[in-house]
Amino acid sequence: MNARYNGYFYANQYLNEVNEQIEDSYQYNYDQILKIYPDIDSSTIQSNKAKLDDAFKKASQVIEWYGTSDWTDDNYLIIGKIRHLRAQFQFAIETLQYINQTSEDDPTRHASLIALMQTYMDAGDKEKAKEVSNYLETEELTDENMADYKVMLAYYYQREEDYETMAENLKEVAEVITKKDTKSRINFILGQIEQEKGQNAEAYKYYKASLAGTPPYDLTFHAKLNMQQVSSVNGAAEVEKVRKFYAQLLKDGKNKEYQGKIYYEMGEFEKKQTHYDLAIDNYLQAVAVEEPSPRQKSLSYLRIGQLYFDIYEKFELASNYYDSAVSIMPDDIDGYPSHVKRKEVLTDFVTQLKTIQVNDSLLSLAELPAISLDAFVDNYLNQQEKEAKEREREEARNATSTGAVISPSSGSGFSSNAPSSEWYFYNDAAVELGTIEFQRRWGNRKLEDNWRRSTKEASSTTESSTEENITDDATDQPEEAGLADEGRAAKKKELLATIPTTAEAKEKLHLEIQEAYFKLGSVYRFGLEKTAKAATTYKTLVQKYPNTEYKLDALFALYTLYLESDPSQAQTYKQQIIDAFPESLIAKTLINPNYLAEKEARNKALQKVYASAYSAYENGEYVKADQILRGALQSFEDVDFLPTVELLSAILKGKTESVFSYEEALKAFVAKYPEGRLTNYAKDLLIAVNPVKETIVRSEDFEYSEDFKQLHLLAIVYNSEVTKTAGLRAAIENFNKDTFSHLKLSVGQLAFDESKKLGIIFINSFEDKKTVEAYHRAFKKALADFTIEVDSNFNNFAISRDNFQMLFQSKELEAYLKFHNTFYQ
Structure with a gap:
């Protein structure tokens, strides 16, 4: 008896009181499926420290003093639950396992x-929790424990977001749970699950069951609201009945803190009836109540944004409301990531649209004569000032009003005090929002004198007096008027400065418009999924700017957009791509769907050839490497690996020809490929060329090298004004092909002496002096058949690689010819 009534009873009572306080202080989120158990708030646990300490002490004393009592294990259970509440999970687990x-x-x-299951879940170990559940399935439980177990199992599946299995477990025990508040909450949860499944009749049954007894008022309130949501409404009479129900809720003083929720539900009801304007008006009322909750406010803004997006397709307005919703939206709201994504898409949409609108306006204004432009800006400023004064009058009349509609957080379209860098000449969003707010505040009134007065027969002296006072205050202050004039002049100057006056400034705006059109098309297509508007946008871009840098991508987008819906139209855009951009990857792929696969095969084949050439290069077999690459360059084209091959070919010229042809080859490579890793390497090689050129031996006698075992070339010096380079080179290449194809010779050219208009063509490479001499003899005989014009400057001779570099540096042709005649046959 002492163990039970002196220790356990009071310890259990303290523990129940703490659990009740956790329950009472927890704010359930009725916009989502309610949690079965409230989250444990550490501040609540801390504020009840003394009570938990006392409960822990009493339970511990029972265990210490009455260790043989049948109530010892019950006191261990209290200790385990207290440790769980204090988030001492490991100690709690050990205690519960001990029991x-x-x-x-x-x-x-x-x-x-059952308590151990919850402890494992709250500790983040759902596998262990499931193991305990599997064990309990094999045990025979009392009715009370079975009810607690099924609720705990439902809690497990709720955390797994398996609401179907969660509902199955709750339905098994909904009728046997004895604690009224818990029973009401479980029935409410079952109603929410059935409502999400679209089972409105079942949902209504569970919501009604949740009202049995005396559940907390917030649950009662939301159950009644949800019952309206799942009730079928047929005919105007039932619609009015529901509206009266909401009106009664608004009048009830107990519902003051729920007014935002009531207006929100009214909006949901009107939306369900497809009364979208009324829905928007109610959502606006929901955010205009005194101190609306951020969650409710964000949902109301979200619903307005969704209506403007899905129903009206007014994406600028939708963007304003999505921006407002996401800025205050808790991240646990269903679909939060998708709402953020749509907000980003709409922000991008508005950005591109504003760029087009503003730049088009500025470019149009730039075409106005100076006088007309000055007058336009004056009229614009007059309108701004007029609107500002009207706002001041409205603020004075409504200084004590608390029912003003709260505007979305985006300032766009809600104020004429927009930054000077943004001109809203054609702001549909502002017009739409202004209309909504006007109708909400004033009703559907005709445009006429004294439109503010509900009764026109008598004028309000108070209003007249107020207007007179405001007018007097505004006009009877010359110093302030002077300051206003200065501010207007500065504002005018600032606005005029935004208008482009130079060709460069106008071109910049045009380029921004082109980019914005292309991005807008992408937003329509991928973000908003409005393919028709995407196609129109791409077409507008190509029509307005036929030479835009985005033309290829825009045409391809149009091709893919029409591929299924209008194949003939798609074929038109395909042909435009092929005609205008024949060398583009897109065109080549359109012509040959297997293009990429075939190109990859060519890449692999070229890489094998390159590997063979590089191996020869590393072994010092430069002529062999050069011949391999020369054949590859003639056989392969349109291959991604080609630049690597071309760079090695250029490097080989330094080994087989001369430092000068090597330098020219590197320059040609950099010109052909301005950017990239290989280009940077080629530039480094070019920097290293100059020191090498300076080391070439020069003397007054120009003593040429007699090392005739090195590589040789055959050189032809000619007057480029007499002998045409192309004709001479073509004749040499044809001669090589017909007579010496086995040598795989290459032909190069350089400017030899620009002051004398002399050029030099060289054939390479020959292994030694004997081979080049044989070639030279055949070449001189063939010259007679060349259909080229020559003069006294035309000379041809064999020359070693080193001597070629010395000759090219000195430009002393006569000296080398003497050397040649002495040593070469």
Whole structure:
């Protein structure tokens, strides 16, 4: 008796009081499926420290003093639950496991296992929680423990977001749970799950069941609201009945803190009836109540944004409301990532649209004569000032009003005090929002004198007096008027400065418009999924700017957009791509769908050839490497690996020809490929060329090298004004092909002496002096058949690689010819 009534009873009572306080202080989110158990708030646990300490002490004393009592395991259970509340999960787990291992009382042991499931879940170990559940499935539980277990199992599946299995477990025990508040909440949860499944009749049954007894008022309130949502409404009479129901809720003083929720539900109801304007008006009322909750406010803004997006397709307005919604939206709201994504898409949409609108306006204004432009800006400023004064009058009249509609957070379209860098000449969003706010505040009134007065027969002296006072205040202050004039002049100057006056400034705006059109098309297509508007946008871009840098991508977008819906139209855009951009990857792929696969095969084949050439290069077999690459360059084209091959070919010229042809080859490579890793390497090689050129031996006698075992070339010097380079080179290449194809010779050219208009063509490479001499003899005989014009400057001779570099540096042709005649046959 002492163990039960002096220790356990009071410890259990303290523990229940703390659990009740956790329950009472927790704010359930009725916009989502309610949690079965409230989250444990550490501040609540801390504020009840003394009570938990006392409960822990009493339970511990029972264990210490009455260790043989049948109530020892029950007190261990209290200690385990207290440790769980304090987030001492490991200690709680050990305590609850101890009960399971030592207790001979099955109900207490089962209760400890149910508590152990929750502890494992709150500790983040769902696998262990499932293991405990599997064990409990094999045990025979009392009705009370079975009810607690099924609720705990439902809690497990709720955390797994498996609401179907969660509902199955709750339905099994909904009728046997004895605690009224818990029973009401479980029925409410079942109603929410059935409502999400679209089972409105079942949902209504569970919502009604949740009202049994005396549940907390917030649950009662939301259950009644949800019952309206799942009720079928047929005919105007039932619609009015529902509206009266909401009106009664608004009048009830107990519902003051729920007014935002009521207006929101009214909006949901009107939306369900497809009364979209009324829905928007109610959502606006929901955010205009005194101190609306951020969650409710964000949902109201979200619904307005969704209506403007899905129903009206007014994306600028939708962007304003999505921006407002996401800025205050808790991240646990269903679909939060998708709402953020759509907000980003709409922001991008508005950005591109504003760029087009503003730049088009500025370019149009730039075409006006100076006088007309000055007058336009004056009229614009007059309108701004007029609107500002009207706002001041409205603020004075409504200084005590608390029912003003709260505008979305985006300033666009809600104020004429827009930054000077943004001109809203054609702001549909502003017009639409202004209309909504006007109708909400004033009703549907005709445009006429004294439109503010509900009764026209008598004028309000108060209003007249107010207007007179405001007018007097505004006009009877010359110093302030002077300051206003200065501010207007500065504003005018600032606005005029935004208008482009130079060709460069106008071109910049045009380029921004082109980019914005292309991005807008992408937003329409991929972000908003409006393919027709995307196609129109791409067409507008190509029509307005036929030479835009985005033309290829825009045409391809149009081709893919029409591929399924209008194949003939798609074929038209395909042909435009092929005609205008024949060398583009897109065109080549359109012509040959297997193009990329075939190109990859060519890449692999070229890489094998390159590997063979590089191996020869590393072994010092430069002529062999050069011949391999020369054949590859003639055989392969349109291959991604080609630049690598071309760079090695250029490097080989330094080994087989001369430093000068090597330098020219590197320059040609950099010109052909202005950017990239290989280009940077080629530039480094070019920097290293100059020191090498300076080391070439020069003397007054120009003593040429007599090392005739090195590589040789055959050189032809000619007057480029007499002998045409192309004709001479073509004749040489044809001669090589017909007579010496086995040598795989290459032909190069350089400017030899620009002051004398002399050029030099060289054939390479020959292994030694004997081989080049044989070639030279055949070449001189063939010259007679060349259909080229020559003069006294035309000379041809064999020359070693080193001597070629010396000759090219000195330009002393006569000296080398003497050397040649001495040593070469």
